[in-house]
Amino acid sequence: MTPTAHIQHIEISRDAYLHNLDTFRRLLAPGCRLMAVVKANAYGHGLLPIGRLAAEAGVDYLGVNCVEEVAALRAGGIGTPTVILGYVPLHQLGDVVELNAEPVLYNLESVDRLQAESARRGRRSPFHLKLETGVHRQGVMADALPAFIEAVRRSDHLVLQGVGMHFANIEDTTDHSFAQLQLAAYRRMVAALEAAGLSPRLQHTACSAATILFASTHFDLVRVGISSYGLWPSKETYLSAILQNQQPPVLRPVLTWKTRVAQIKDVPANAYVGYGCSYRTTQPIRLAVLPVGYADGYDRGLSNQAHVLIGGRWAPVLGRVCMNMTMVDVTHIPDAAVESEAVLLGNQGDNRITADELAALCHTINYEIVSRIGAHIPRLVV
Ligand SMILES: Cc1ncc(COP(=O)(O)O)c(C=O)c1O
Known part of the structure; x- marks a missing residue:
């Protein structure tokens, strides 16, 4: 199976990684x-x-x-x-x-x-x-x-x-x-x-x-x-x-974490989403279910806090992140459909989710956010 045939994959930007290495080379004396x-x-x-x-x-x-x-x-x-x-x-x-x-x-x-x-x-x-x-x-x-x-x-x-x-x-x-x-x-x-x-x-x-x-x-x-x-x-x-009056080096994030929508459903007002009934709808919404969860390294601390990107727009995580699934609100994204691409970390369209943002939501550091992304997820150099 090619990595993109999986329910989620990581894209590694060759250009970005080589750019970063080159940037460091330039900081070093011969x-x-x-x-x-x-x-x-x-x-x-x-x-x-x-x-x-x-x-x-x-x-x-x-x-x-x-x-x-x-x-x-x-x-x-x-x-x-x-x-x-x-x-x-x-x-x-x-x-x-x-x-x-x-x-x-x-x-x-x-x-x-x-x-x-x-x-x-x-x-x-x-x-x-x-x-x-x-x-x-x-x-x-x-x-x-x-x-x-x-x-x-x-x-x-x-x-x-x-x-x-x-x-x-x-x-x-x-x-x-x-x-x-x-x-x-x-x-x-x-x-x-x-x-x-x-x-x-x-x-x-x-x-x-x-x-x-x-x-x-x-x-x-x-x-x-x-x-x-x-x-x-x-x-x-x-x-x-x-x-220090330095021109800070320009660093380019290398990783994009992608998945696809597994289900879309219309949920009425006053309904709960996910384990523990931690989110309650105040109006009818459209919900997308993503096949990624904390067992993949998408931290449970992101429950009710993070966003993903679908159709280039922000879709808030609703309820608790489950072991292998996460629900997001796509009411305002009419094009969202089964198999639409969802970006958990990285760029989509003009928007970007950074490891630093996810780290802040989880009270940790970007090192932990990226290094805990499951090794079982295919990595694809693009
Ligand atoms: C001994 C040692 N050297 C270098 C590094 C790289 O540090 P950084 O990721 O901050 O560049 C680490 C990372 O923890 C380390 O343990």
């Missing part, structure tokens, strides 16, 4: 490498379609969360160097060597096991060390660094390909003093590594917001996720760019 972060099914955009476009665009690295994602990329014919940003269980470190992936390490156990798996295969494996500078997520604490230096020194089958860190508070604020503190802590830790004779080939600290706002965070490689998909990390990031 020689600075670009990683397209494609973890979490490419933030819901589809690991393989996005991985292929990123490879075609010649990105230097792909960033994934886990070994399974590397295996899927390789099985899909994508051989671009790949860094595993998330956790690799010890028993998968042999697979990492086989797949030629570069894990990010921060446990001594992982360093020792990767050394053993590499030695067994007669290979020298590149890896990245993650430094803890203030997120208190993954990363080596400053006082644990000497032990890591020792472990890396004695690991003759490992190559310290990179050293990195991640910012805790760069998207959520226009006050970047904490990010600057982290950067200073990072520089101190890297200096300690270098003083011990360990010089990583690549230093990397920058996510989308850091890449846009601070060239001082770029080092040798930037790790760009959300903005490669055409979304701003936050309003604060956009505002910060303006406050």
Whole structure:
């Protein structure tokens, strides 16, 4: 079946994605490498379609969360160097060597096991060390660094390909003093590594917001996720760019989520719509039933709040979003009929529904809106 034959599909704009990657390339000094972060099914955009476009665009690295994602990329014919940003269980470190992936390490156990798996295969494996500078997520604490230096020194089958860190508070604020503190802590830790004779080939600290706002965070490689998909990390990031007298980069959203009307019905006044009778009609209305629900990633928090687009016009969601269905008001859209296209996210005609709008309705961030769109929905590059 072609993706458009399904009851819903995601369209991925090739032009928009390539435009965004090119926009980031232009922000970087010559020689600075670009990683397209494609973890979490490419933030819901589809690991393989996005991985292929990123490879075609010649990105230097792909960033994934886990070994399974590397295996899927390789099985899909994508051989671009790949860094595993998330956790690799010890028993998968042999697979990492086989797949030629570069894990990010921060446990001594992982360093020792990767050394053993590499030695067994007669290979020298590149890896990245993650430094803890203030997120208190993954990363080596400053006082644990000497032990890591020792472990890396004695690991003759490992190559310290990179050293990195991640910012805790760069998207959520226009006050970047904490990010600057982290950067200073990072520089101190890297200096300690270098003083011990360990010089990583690549230093990397920058996510989308850091890449846009601070060239001082770029080092040798930037790790760009959300903005490669055409979304701003936050309003604060956009505002910060303006406050810095920057011309904010033009980002183009990549994803459109489409479905089609499954049923149209006329509903009288004083009738209820959906579970929990949370919506009651005050006048006769025409209702369209859409075959998409929260099991597909259309958040239940959108109940009675969001709109979809049908015939280029806004159709309000009525009642609760169900597991696989959602009802919308099409009283004012006379052309709406069975199989009419409905857009849940993206453009239709002159109107647009953004991930930021849906995120605001659900009290979350655009990252969550897109990355939770069901992986079972076909992705179609257009
Ligand atoms: C370690 C790491 N680097 C880079 C990124 C990309 O961040 P963004 O999507 O804000 O560009 C992420 C995303 O969460 C991450 O965890």
